[in-house]
Amino acid sequence: xxxVSQNPRHKITKRGQNVTFRCDPISEHNRLYWYRQTLGQGPxxxxxxxxxxxxxxxxxxxDRFSAERPKGSxxxxxxxxxxxxxxxMYLCASSLSSGGAKADTQYFGPGTRLTVL
Amino acid sequence: ELKVEQNPLFLSMQxxxxxxxxxxYSTTSDRLYWYRQDPGKSLxxxxxxxxxGAVKQEGRLMASLxxxxxxxxxxxxxxxxxxxxxxxxxxDILSTYGGTSYGKLTFGQGTILTVHP
Numbered sequence: 001x002x003x004v005s006q007n008p009r010h011k012i013t014k015r016g017q018n019v020t021f022r023c024d025p026i027s028e029h030n031r032l033y034w035y036r037q038t039l040g041q042g043p044x045x046x047x048x049x050x051x052x053x054x055x056x057x058x059x060x061x062x063d064r065f066s067a068e069r070p071k072g073s074x075x076x077x078x079x080x081x082x083x084x085x086x087x088x089m090y091l092c093a094s095s096l097s098s099g100g101a102k103a104d105t106q107y108f109g110p111g112t113r114l115t116v117l
Numbered sequence: 118e119l120k121v122e123q124n125p126l127f128l129s130m131q132x133x134x135x136x137x138x139x140x141x142y143s144t145t146s147d148r149l150y151w152y153r154q155d156p157g158k159s160l161x162x163x164x165x166x167x168x169x170g171a172v173k174q175e176g177r178l179m180a181s182l183x184x185x186x187x188x189x190x191x192x193x194x195x196x197x198x199x200x201x202x203x204x205x206x207x208x209d210i211l212s213t214y215g216g217t218s219y220g221k222l223t224f225g226q227g228t229i230l231t232v233h234p
Contacts (some may be wrong), residue, residue: 001197005197031219033221033222034223040226040227041226041227042121042205042207042224042225042226043205043222044224044225045221045222045223047217048221050219055156055219056212056219056221087150090158091159091160095220097219104148104209104219104220105150105162105165106150106162107162108152108160108161109159110158110159111159
């Protein structure tokens with residue numbers, strides 16, 4: 001099964017430390033999204049990549065957050081100087097642009113659960 | 118700002134019964150999705166609804182879309198325990214950057230469904 005994969009699955013860190021998460025999308029997918037999900041809520045959009053270009057960043061993505069997608073393949077999300085409020089599940093999704101009015105279903109990875117102590 | 122509201126947020130059902138989950142959204146949408154999430158797991162795509170009057174069915178689940186009312190429903194027929202999960206609707210608004218259109222999902226709060234014997 002070549003679905004979306006994310007690593008690590010769980011990360012516990014102390015406040016102030018930096019963390020980096022990785023997402024490997026479905027191989028032929030050119031679109032990649034990051035979402036954040038806190039307990040009891042639906043996922044919230046963070047950022048979007050079309051191939052290697054980061055086309056949109058949510059206001060939720062403070063200066064401490066940075067995302068990259070070198071060469072349009074895997075993506076990384078880094079959080080610097082973590083805060084307790086950063087504790088959440090970070091989800092990556094990918095899709096294939098189909099053009100026109102066709103569906104562009106986003107397929108989600110298993111997520112990285114971050115706990116900031 | 119787009120708002121997506123689901124109700125009910127909690128649904129406890131007996132096996133064999135029918136029920137409907139409602140998803141209201143505040144602005145014109147291009148596409149509407151239903152996802153399922155099991156505890157500790159990622160989101161699984163259930164349905165994509167593309168146009169007014171669209172109806173899709175898979176097993177005991179049926180989803181419909183009324184774009185004029187900005188309402189989607191997820192109907193559960195003869196519930197079974199395996200359907201216990203959290204169900205999210207998500208609205209896709211197309212954005213455009215440099216001639217490229219892409220979607221980003223805005224999720225409802227989720228409906229936690231528990232099916233009892």
